[in-house]
Amino acid sequence: MLCLLRPTILRATPRLVRPFTSTSWLSQSMPETPLPSSKDPSHPHLFYHPNSTYVSLSFLPHPPAVYGSRTVLGYLPLGDATLDDFREEPKFRKVLNDAVKSGLEQGKATTVQFEAETRPVDGWIHITDERAIPPAGRIGETEDLIGSVYVQGGKIVADTYSPLPTYRLVTTNGVMQLPEGLDKHVIEVLEGIDKEERKQAAADLM
Incomplete structure (x- = not known):
């Protein structure tokens, strides 16, 4: 067995x-x-x-x-x-980074948006994996920082999103857990890719 x-x-x-x-x-x-x-x-x-x-x-x-x-x-x-x-x-890494950026562009990253809206000054904020949320006011470990994006006037400038090469999909704290909103958006992207792959696999069998 x-x-x-x-x-x-x-x-x-x-x-x-x-x-x-x-x-x-x-x-x-x-x-x-x-x-x-x-x-x-x-x-x-x-x-x-x-x-x-x-x-x-x-x-x-x-x-x-x-x-x-x-x-x-x-x-x-x-x-x-x-x-x-x-x-x-x-x-998978490219799929993830592209999906995170499109999620930011479409306003799907609710927790990241909240952080941007409450930020007192313009500047960069980190998008942090929720498997290991740091204490308030602290920056997470580099392996948990998915990427960074610039905030201007309380709004996310999505095209400034930059993935961080130190991010790890799996760490001692477990498998990646994306912030609320981004998680569902990434899954929707994956579902679309899955449909494409199944369609192509079926065509290859014909």
Whole structure:
């Protein structure tokens, strides 16, 4: 019987993740019969999608349509795993940054907007991952700072958004949790990408 990933294991290790690299457990073939997906009870949006050798981490409830899907945050080997085993899906990072910027442009980032409106002077503010919210008046750890955006006259200047290269999708505090409003917007973007990938996968089979 296969031992599936225990969700709580993602918060139990003191080590940081390594960048995605080619590993033996990352097969490019998708299973004919996918194993059951599961929701992480400690995260508002995270799902685990296992196949015969590894687990895909995603904010969508169903398995990805293709290997290397842009909707997947990254991968863990099937069975007992720690944060050090996480491998980021390279394509996801661009999707995330583009979605955050479009969310700012469309006014979807409600908590970020509130911070901008209450800021007494113009300047840069950080968009911080909510898995580790710093005390009031403090700046979060660099691994938790998603990006920065300029505020002028209490309004977000969306085209100034700049993602920070030090941001990590997974840390000792868990998997990324976007600020309210941005989280739902990113999921909507991922749903759109998933539809495109499924349509293309179906066309490739014809």
